[in-house]
Amino acid sequence: MLFDGESLARQFVLLTRALLESGSVAAVLERVVFAARALVPGADLVSVTLRSDDEAFHTPVWTDRVADDLDQLQYRFGEGACVEAARPGGPGMALSDDLGTDDRWPRFGRAAAEVGFRSLVSTALLPDAVRPRLSGALNVYSRQRNAFATEDRDVLLLLATHASLALATTRAVRRGELEAEQLRRAIDSRDLIGQAKGVLMARRGISAEEAFDLLRRTSQDMNLKLRELAQTVVGRREELDLPDLGGR
Template sequence: MRSDDQAADGDRRSPRAADALAGLLVADESMRSVLLRVAEVAVQTLADSSEASVTLVERGRPTSASWTGLLAFELDEAQFGLDHGPGLEAAVSGRALVVGDMRTEKRWPGFADLAVRQGALSSLSTPIPIQHGLRAALNLYSPEPDAYGEQQQALVRDLAGVAAVAIGNMHSYDQVQRTAAKLQEAMASRATIEQAKGILMARHRIDAEEAFQVLSARSQHANRKVRDLAADIVAEFDGGGPPVTG
């Protein structure tokens, strides 16, 4: 069990740890790096020998999204294989779960036995309240029994709240980036199609509507996308294909 001095150190660390997450610039990060930072800050906040991980459940599929050590990773993966365990249940249920002593734990016997063999005697799994169809939990594993009392639980709960904001911001940024990429791709495709139409109009002396009908007919006949056929026409023209007349 942690001493009062260690708990006080955790209290002093917590605001700085929260600031480390709140100050993340999403443009400089990836979702993986943000989740790893969440796990690292959790360990720094408690200032003990814990290892931490983040369990992420998306569309019913759990993954260990980040971890600070092999023990945390292996214990996460064990829960996925067994289909039970505190981290997995915390992520799905949204309830914080504490294991004071794995040697006497009865809720998840298979997992608890494995954890003891791996050297983890207590754990704390705190849900991260994110949205966007994602469920997550911040997990801490300690080689000491009863490592996570009420004060430690409160610290990690506060940290999970800050982590939720950082993860939500990163998820929103990723969505914006993906949308921008799709728009850019669509604009590029449209420009290519317009170029191909212009080439066909000049080559066959037809108007814009007829040129698009030619592209559409070729697309259906070849079972290819219009934009791909348009790209071929533009590439052929740029590479010295048949001259454009008129």
């Protein structure tokens, strides 16, 4: 999906508003990763790496669980773009156009290529962070080789700035706090999605599996987070024209 300058500006206005209004750094980081997936044409998966005060790496937010799995491989091997960019004093951006042949990260690169991911770019977050603030990286994976053009990297630098501001304005974001917030949001999302499935099942006479598939496909078609779509379905159940929600 291509965005013009006006669309990009609108996306960043929304992110800035979220940064100013949100009481949760996890919520801001989640908005950043989904914005990255929407704004960068080659992006298939997006995640955030944080380096906690015990110097361990972890992934508090992602667009798909596979992104977390790929991040974990980098943490285990001690190599990869997100590990390099997340280290204090590391590069502002680390990029591979072909992970399968990149001799800088042979173990991780081969493992990523084997599951179909060829390009990775990671942009540093708070590279000069001093405890208890956390350094980290915004990571974007693609199934294509040479996936990220110069303008894509510029967009990611701007998104990383928003994520960095969210981290910088939080006095002490520790791993446990982010994990607790992530768990709470996951539970809330599960409840909302369950309610939305119930609405669709009742209105359209479909199974739970078909209702979830309809929600998933519609969220992808509309470039909308599944939780936000579920909230709309539940909140407007009496007025939504449900047969037009993505089709069957």
